[in-house]
Amino acid sequence: MDYSQEPTGVYLVIDNKSFYATVECTARGLDPLTTPLVVMSEAANTNGGLVLASSPAAKRMFNISNVNRRRDLPNDKRLLVVPPRMNLYIERNIAVNNIFREYVADEDLIPYSIDESILNLTHSWRLFGNNILQVVRRIQHEVKERLDLITTVGLGNNPLQAKIALDIYSKHNSEFIGVITYDTVPNKIWPIADITDIWGINHRTAARLAALNIHNIHQLANADPYLLKEKLGLMGTQLYATAWGIDRTNMHTQVLRRDKSIGNSQVLPRDYCQKDEIEVVIKELGAQICSRLRAHNKQAGGVYLSIGYSLSIQDRYGAGFAHSLKLSTSTAETDKITAQLLYLFDKYWEEGAAVRHIGVSVTRLTSRYGEQLDIFSSPRQDKVKVEDVMDEIRRRFGKTAIMRANSLKPGGTFIARSGLVGGHSGGNSFE
DNA sequence: TCTGGGGTCCTAGGACCC
């Protein structure tokens, strides 16, 4: 393979090891490497919650994984079970990224998730040493010293190599550093035993590849790229590139493509069969996403509703439905958006069908810079302003300070969920 | 495994336009 035309640089993907659990340990003055602790979602709607994170000691001593439920946990006094504090984790994540900013320009840092960031060190690493591994160790050391957090690092010539190096090689290496470069792709990527361990490949894709008699990365790398493209489309081309460690995505242009949708969803505490009680939840979720929309200074051009039916009726009614529509004009007004959500619900819901899961999103986001006027209705800028004030009050005094009267009706879950951040406990009353 | 929650990207078919 000739890599001479491929983009080449120095990239890191840095992950905070057992992030929530480690933050909880250090915030409590405990050693994250020896303290068995799990962070358990409190969501009252499910059977006792879900393990969101577990410390290395919890994994080691009790064999706990993140798919465990509360009922799976051992009854052992040594195991600390704590609720999540999302706001604390967000704050720590910002602190970690501020350390990274000492090593790269702002445009060369991409926070990828709450515990992972991508750094393009191509232009700056020589400022900090002659050996890239020493620079990596220095960054890890800084994060450990200042925040008491353990980081694992993938290093590569592009973000894809760095990500695979992180996922496959960093965790079991004594320094928590994994490295893949163009030179070592056949040695490092092809032997990976389970194809679904590769970022971007899950069971469905593995099955499609198996149908082409491709069962491992070595076979993928040596398959006919034209056949892959013919059978799998663009996905086939990308898979072939992945096997060869090639990544042509441009970090900078990718960043611009964010904020495409905002959504919230929830599993209901029981089956909801009455139309009005289902609608209460849709209205609450609609108000919530509109509030977030305005907080981001955006407006939406489309809405999306998904309804999941109770398992008990799925053989009769199917799994549920999901539908979306485009708005005639973009808006951030709760009333307009919820009206469209309710329209979709009314149109597709089968009377009496038991609902267990509800999701709503606003899509086609644009910046809210003077709302476009709709010739069929009068301008109502004043209404948006009122909602801005309501948002401000919620920010300062908590989400339940002002709420729609609907939430007091049976079925409403807004009050119970008001302390949640991203569906988990925020740890305080603000968001 | 079976109801945790928030996202993004890709594909395919129908409607519609010129």
Added chain:
DNA sequence: TCTGGGGTCCTAGGACCC
């Protein structure tokens, strides 16, 4: 009208990630 052909927009659904 019949089947000319290219292009875009929209919706539904699949797949994957953290």
